[in-house]
Amino acid sequence: MNLTVDPNTLGVAAAAPNLRPAIDAASRELEIKFACDPAGLALARASLLLQTATPDGPAKNLISVYFDTPSGDLKAQGLVLRVRRAGRSAPSMTLKWRPSEAEGPFARGEIEVRARSLQPDLDLFDPSVAARLREIIADRALEPQFETRVKRRTRLVNFAAARIEAAFDEGAIVAGERSWPVCELELELKSGEASDLYELGARLAEILPVRLDTASKSARAFRLAADETAKVVKAGPLQFAPGAMLDDAVAAVISSTIHHFVANWAALREDEKPESIHQMRVALRRLRAALAMFKRALPCAEFELFRAEAKRIASALGxxxxxxxxxxxxxxxxxxxxxxxxxxEPLLRDLEQRRQAAYVDARALIDAPQTTAFVLRAQALVARCGWRNALSGLELACLTQPAALFAAEALERLQKRAGKRGKNLVTLPDEERHEVRIVLKNLRYAAEFFGSLFESDRAVHAYLRSVARLQDLLGAHNDAASAESFLGATEDADAARAAGVVIGWYGRDAIVADEGLAKSWKAFRHSKSFWK
Known part of the structure; x- marks a missing residue:
């Protein structure tokens, strides 16, 4: 499949356009990484799924030094510059970046060249790449920021139609006085079908004590050097190339929602950031909305299976x-x-006890084999374009229609549904208001997915604001009903009295929201349909 997501949006910020000649020619890594402990790594090495006819070669000691300016100019552009020596071999210099969300969480962009020493020499890159890097760093010196010291064992594994390198790493990330242990299994596709790489990863996760980790060593090292924890990640905009087809849009949208979901795991694992849970649930709702839209045109049974699993995970995070x-x-x-x-205070103590228990469950959920298998098999569906399998000739032809045509039809349908369900909105009971809110969420997600296919960014943003305002106002009633159910469960008398005040506060918010509901509904109904 020719994914027509614009290479200029490869997640390298301002660096991407000027690096495009080199990026187009550069290789893409597809890599799955699992974190584990030494016992888990030993089990991975012994796994029948990773056995080969030839024994492993000798372990190599990899020393990788990462460079940037004192002000972090490369990092600010999403670029990582590394010089590595493996044992006594000649060193190599590598420029890495994270491609766009449309390529999913397991893709990496990289340009690698042989180096003369452990000091970076930008002249070894393509002239256009070297010139752009110098433009970024200006007259600032490149200095070592941190290094990784890893003992690596590798083997090549044949799995279905893929040839995959399995790397078993033990060592540490070192940044000044700080260090972080490394114990990882990495699977990198060398040739063959990407879907087989994901399937192998899913099967290993189901039988080994490992957990999926999409953060690179460099990303973890940057946080270690700055004494920071992982940040919460919101959904980024999708940018499509002119003439993008529906086939391309399906792949890009599914991959971006999977990326959004797993990108927030680190923030939950490292710091229990509340927004991380929220963003994971948003990502799963966006995935479910997208699959429902696509299923209308593409009757793919797997869409419904992944929708159900996404709902299960989101509910468990609730x-x-x-x-x-x-x-x-x-x-x-x-x-x-x-x-x-x-x-x-009694209510806050009760909430905190419940919160701690819920967070234990949430961390266990994202580390669970079923969740890893869900992520990897969803990405495998994209890699093999699984939605094509059950389509007839006419249905296959629709995959080559402009994505903008599909988007306009989907947006128009959702807007009409919202208008129909929201008729006499102010007088609707809570249950029917909630249904309107769900339609508005799906409409908003569709506008976010496909907005870049249309000409006016200003019109898209104005439309999204009108939908979001309505969602917030309708959410006040839903929050009041949820508060009564959730807070009414407390058994402590003092906490129950405080809960009553909070429930009343929610009720007040709902009344205030109603005062602006009619005006916001009218504004939404008169907002410009940017897809027309």
């Missing part, structure tokens, strides 16, 4: 999200406006 949301409301609502924090 209790953690609810605890965070209600804690924020207590802090920013009654306590901030009424004071008397002590009156709410």
């Amino acid at each position: 209790p953690a999200r609810e605890c965070d949301a209600f804690r924020n409301l207590v802090e920013e609502g009654p306590i901030a406006h009424l004071g008397a924090r002590a009156n709410f």
